[in-house]
Amino acid sequence: MKKTFRNILIASLFSGLLVSCSNDDDTQQETIEGFGDAELFFDNGMAGDALILGGSKTNSNNETLTVNRLNYIISNVVLIEEDGTEYVYPKNESYFIISQEGDMHTVHLENIPAGDYTQVRFGIGVDELRYLEGETAQQEFWDYAAANNMTWTWSTGYRFINFEGTFTSENNSEPLQFQVHQGSNSATDNYREVTLNLPTTARVRVDEMPNIHIIADANTIVDGTNKIVLSENLNTAGTNASIMGGENLILIAENTQQMFTVDHVHNGGGSHQH
Amino acid sequence: MKKLQQLFIAATAAMFLFASCSKDDGYSGIPEDRPFNFEIPSNFPAMAQDIGNNMPTENGVALGRKLFYENKLSRDNTISCSFCHEQAYAFTHHGHDLSHGIDNLLGIRNAPAVQNMTFQSEYFYDGASNGIQLLSIVPIHNPVEMDESLPSIAAKLAEDDAYVQLFQSAFDDGEISSSNMLNALAQFMTVMISADSKYDKYVRNEPDGNMTQQELDGLSLFQNKCSVCHATDLFTDSKFRNNGLPPNPNLNDLGRHVVTGFENDKYKFKVPSLRNVALTKPYMHDGRFGSLESVLDFYSSGVQETQNLDPILQQNNTLGIPLSEEEKQALIAFLKTLTDETFITNPLFYEQT
Numbered sequence: 001m002k003k004t005f006r007n008i009l010i011a012s013l014f015s016g017l018l019v020s021c022s023n024d025d026d027t028q029q030e031t032i033e034g035f036g037d038a039e040l041f042f043d044n045g046m047a048g049d050a051l052i053l054g055g056s057k058t059n060s061n062n063e064t065l066t067v068n069r070l071n072y073i074i075s076n077v078v079l080i081e082e083d084g085t086e087y088v089y090p091k092n093e094s095y096f097i098i099s100q101e102g103d104m105h106t107v108h109l110e111n112i113p114a115g116d117y118t119q120v121r122f123g124i125g126v127d128e129l130r131y132l133e134g135e136t137a138q139q140e141f142w143d144y145a146a147a148n149n150m151t152w153t154w155s156t157g158y159r160f161i162n163f164e165g166t167f168t169s170e171n172n173s174e175p176l177q178f179q180v181h182q183g184s185n186s187a188t189d190n191y192r193e194v195t196l197n198l199p200t201t202a203r204v205r206v207d208e209m210p211n212i213h214i215i216a217d218a219n220t221i222v223d224g225t226n227k228i229v230l231s232e233n234l235n236t237a238g239t240n241a242s243i244m245g246g247e248n249l250i251l252i253a254e255n256t257q258q259m260f261t262v263d264h265v266h267n268g269g270g271s272h273q274h
Numbered sequence: 275m276k277k278l279q280q281l282f283i284a285a286t287a288a289m290f291l292f293a294s295c296s297k298d299d300g301y302s303g304i305p306e307d308r309p310f311n312f313e314i315p316s317n318f319p320a321m322a323q324d325i326g327n328n329m330p331t332e333n334g335v336a337l338g339r340k341l342f343y344e345n346k347l348s349r350d351n352t353i354s355c356s357f358c359h360e361q362a363y364a365f366t367h368h369g370h371d372l373s374h375g376i377d378n379l380l381g382i383r384n385a386p387a388v389q390n391m392t393f394q395s396e397y398f399y400d401g402a403s404n405g406i407q408l409l410s411i412v413p414i415h416n417p418v419e420m421d422e423s424l425p426s427i428a429a430k431l432a433e434d435d436a437y438v439q440l441f442q443s444a445f446d447d448g449e450i451s452s453s454n455m456l457n458a459l460a461q462f463m464t465v466m467i468s469a470d471s472k473y474d475k476y477v478r479n480e481p482d483g484n485m486t487q488q489e490l491d492g493l494s495l496f497q498n499k500c501s502v503c504h505a506t507d508l509f510t511d512s513k514f515r516n517n518g519l520p521p522n523p524n525l526n527d528l529g530r531h532v533v534t535g536f537e538n539d540k541y542k543f544k545v546p547s548l549r550n551v552a553l554t555k556p557y558m559h560d561g562r563f564g565s566l567e568s569v570l571d572f573y574s575s576g577v578q579e580t581q582n583l584d585p586i587l588q589q590n591n592t593l594g595i596p597l598s599e600e601e602k603q604a605l606i607a608f609l610k611t612l613t614d615e616t617f618i619t620n621p622l623f624y625e626q627t
Contacts (some may be wrong), residue, residue, distance in 0.1 A: 131405070142411075143425050143452050155402035155533055156411045186396060186404040187534040245535015 032114045034206040038079065040107040040120065041211055042098045043263065044070055047219040053100055059223040062170060063230055065178070069164040070218050071099040071148055072182075073125050074107055076193065079202070080119035087113055095126065095141045097148050098216070104148075117202040120212060121195040124256050125160025125182070128189050152183065159183045160190065161256065163221050167241070169231040178230045178241040180221060182252050185245065190253040200265040211266040217259050224255030304443040307333040310461070315469035317477050317507045322395035323406045323464075330461040333444035336626075338462025340440065341455060343625040346430045348376050348420035355413065355459075358385045361623050364468065364550035364614075365389060371561025375419040382525050384561035386546050387554050389468040389617065395512040399543045399559045400533045410459045424452035431455075468549050468617035469507075476611070477507065485611060492608025499595050500605075502586055503545045509612070514542035515584045518577030518594060522560050529559070540581050552610045553618065566609055570602040 044051040047059050051070060058064045074096045077089040089109055096107045107122075145151050150159045161182035166175035184190045202210035222228040228248055230241040243252070310330035314321070328334075341347065342355045358373045359365035367373045367385035374380045383399055391397070396404050403409040413419040414427070431437040432450045442448035444458060473493075475483030485493070496504075505511040514530040521527070521541060530539035543559045557563040563572065577587050577594030587594055597605070617623075 140452070143423075146423060147425075151411075151415075153415060153417075154412070155398075155400075156405065156408035185533050186401045187530075187536065187539070245531075245533065246537070247535075249535065 032116070032205070034114050035111045036114050036204040036206050037209045038109045038112050038117075038202060038204050039209060039211045039269070040074070040077070040109070040122070041213050042074070042105050042107070043213060043215050044098075044100050044105075045215050045217045045219075047217065047223070051100060051218055057219065059219050061223050061227055061229045064168045065165055065219070065222075065230075066167065066175065067100075067163070067165040067218060069101055069149070069162055071097060071102070071150055071159075072161040072216075073097055073145070073150060073158060074122050075126060075130075076121075076123040077107065077109060078121040079109075079112060079115075079117040079204075080121065080195075081115050082118045082201075085115075086121075087115070087117075091130070095130075097145065097150060099148055102148060112204045114205050117204060117210075118198055119195055120198065120202075120262070121193055123191055123193045124253075125184065125191045126158045127191045128184065131157070131184070152181070155185065157183050157185055161221060161252075163218060167230050169229075171231045176230075176234070176238075176240060179244065180228075180252065181242075181244040182221070182249055182256065183244075188250060190249050192253050192257050194257050194260055196260060196262045198262055198265050200267065202265045203267045208267065209269040211269050213263045213266065215261050215263045217261075220255050220259035221252055222255070224258050226251035226255050228252065228255075304333060304439055307331045307443055310335050310465060312465045312467065315467065315474065315478075315507070317474060318390070318393055318469065319506045319508065321392045322512065323392040325392055325406070325460075325464055328407055328457045328460055328464075330464050331444060333440065334458050334461040335465055335622075337437075337440045337444045338458035338460070339623065339626065340437075341459050342462055344431075347414060347422060347427055349422045349426075350376060351430075352376065353420055355388075355410075356625065358413075358419070359388045362553075362618055364553045364618055365466070366554040371556045373419070375413075375416070376421050379418040381416070381418045382527055383559050384556060387550055388463060389466055389549060390508055390547065391463045391466065393508050394510065394547075396514070396544055399546075400530050401514060401544060402533055406463060407453075407456055407460045410456050424455065427455060428452060466617075466623060468614045470616040471549070471614040472611040473608075474507070474614070486607070488604050488607045489611050490608075492604035492606070493611075495597075495601055495605055496608055499597075503584070504548050505545075509548040509551075510545045512544065514539065514544055516541040516543070516580060516582045517573075518580060518583050518587050519558060519562070519572070520576075520578045521580060522562065525560055527559060538582055542582055548609060549612050550614055550617065552613050566606045567602065570597060570605060573597065574602070 046057045046067060049057060051067060053068055054066065056064050056066045076091065076094050079087045098104055142151065145158055149162050151157070152159060159181045161180065163180040165178060167178050168175050182190060196214070198212060202212055204210060222230065228243065228251060233241045233243055233248070235242060243249070308331060310332050312330065345351045345354050347354060353376050358367040358375065360368055362368070365388035371384055372380050372382060373385045386399070391406055397409045398412060402412050411424070414422050414424065428450045437450060441450045441454055445454045472483060472485065475481065476485050503511060503513070503515055503517070528540050530542040552566065555564055557569050563569050573595045574597040575594065579588065579593060
């Protein structure tokens with residue numbers, strides 16, 4: 001209720017601006033003024049193929065993974081213009097969950113200053129600063145994250161990535177469960193940011209919404225620069241590979257910085273209706 | 275541009291505050307909110323938590339107290355925080371080595387005292403949380419403690435008029451939300467300060483602070499042998515250490531390792547505060563010792579060289595802290611001076627209906 005009201009106010013403020021700018025329209029070739037929307041679309045993949053939950057794929061660690069879950073948190077989005085000018089999306093609104101099982105693939109950004117953007121930066125997970133601000137700052141995001149399996153069950157942290165399924169390897173022909181839960185804890189900060197170049201400029205205009213199509217390769221989580229062999233991370237009973245802490249999370253944090261690539265940018269995606 | 279937007283947000287927020295305030299005053303009958311007056315004891319170190327965005331207010335603390343005693347915080351409405359944290363025992367679970375919670379399920383750890391929380395930087399034996407505003411999530415989510423979720427509690431409380439009014443009187447947005455619940459509990463825990471024991475009066479040169487010779491001997495032994503870990507007038511350094519307890523094979527609790535996953539954190543547990551320690555038996559993370567005598571016997575001759583044993587407990591080729599009978603008695607006499615009657619009988623922390 002409060003939020004809607006605020007949005008209306010902001011919207012009316014912006015429409016006011018638009019009106020006031022329209023004077024210049026005829027004198028310039030193109031007005032890059034006002035505000036528009038933009039979208040990041042996360043297309044999840046697995047070692048070069050599309051990610052299909054329940055499907056199998058063998059990776060360079062010689063392990064065959066059947067992925068049953070891939071959820072992750074995208075945060076602190078920044079759009080960057082050619083000259084380096086950065087538009088930092090308002091922090092309070094800048095936490096999103098991508099979920100393959102939940103069919104949640106888009107990060108929708110509103111009220112971006114019109115412009116030509118050539119890079120995008122975002123965080124994977126929740127930054128320490130945010131976390132330490134406590135629950136007030138996090139507002140509903142904690143509940144939303146909990147509902148999407150993105151909070152730890154025994155401590156008050158977020159899971160940045162929840163990657164689960166089964167695997168077989170040379171050592172186990174019978175599939176065993178794996179759970180990779182990336183996150184920070186009070187000893188290690190595993191939040192990382194990535195900056196990606198856009199192959200085509202993303203045009204944000206009052207009536208044009210670019211869609212930045214990003215491929216997220218889930219296999220890179222365990223099979224990037226750092227190789228995390230699941231069968232070497234079994235519990236003592238040998239029934240399950242749970243990677244939820246320790247050095248592995250630091251290695252995974254490094255891998256996740258390579259997991260995202262921009263495939264293409266759709267421009268002109270029509271005027272987006274609020 | 276951004277500035278303007280913020281201005282507008284601020285203006286809108288202000289309008290809302292205004293609107294909601296004037297609304298409450300109309301019908302709630304709850305006094306207008308004011309800052310809660312609480313003092314930081316002069317012998318304490320600086321606060322370890324930043325409470326700037328959640329300063330205790332009269333109504334916020336009252337709401338936090340009500341929530342602390344509220345059974346609806348558990349899935350089947352049977353368990354409150356106070357079930358395991360009883361005031362008379364400095365908010366510990368009296369008589370239980372391992373706390374039991376919902377469905378009578380047994381937990382794996384002993385409930386520590388809830389006191390002086392804002393002065394500590396890590397919570398729970400393994401550091402499952404390091405923020406006072408978030409920590410209540412841990413027992414609420416724990417399947418053997420309360421097994422509930424925040425949105426579900428909010429929905430239960432919203433059916434109760436008393437809560438509707440209390441939330442309105444305590445928070446600007448007046449909502450029964452996850453964050454307001456956690457903040458109210460945090461405000462209550464912020465004012466749960468224990469600093470009025472005989473020892474405190476002694477160090478602050480206040481009346482009734484006369485220590486006996488035996489107690490003073492105990493204090494100096496403590497300062498020599500214990501205060502590296504049980505540091506400052508909080509009697510904890512908020513760090514994780516292995517004090518050489520033989521691992522309990524039934525539990526195989528790896529302590530700090532559970533949270534961090536680091537090999538060098540195995541068997542490390544948060545150093546507990548020793549305030550009110552004479553009231554908080556049984557002792558250690560699994561409540562294995564029933565008396566302070568047993569604790570000192572352990573430090574004197576029971577410390578084992580397990581993985582990551584703290585270097586302080588293996589100096590000069592000796593394990594532990596050898597103590598004579600006399601020294602043990604003096605230490606116990608000193609530890610008893612940490613009992614704070616004012617804290618355990620303060621009506622501010624009672625259940626009030």
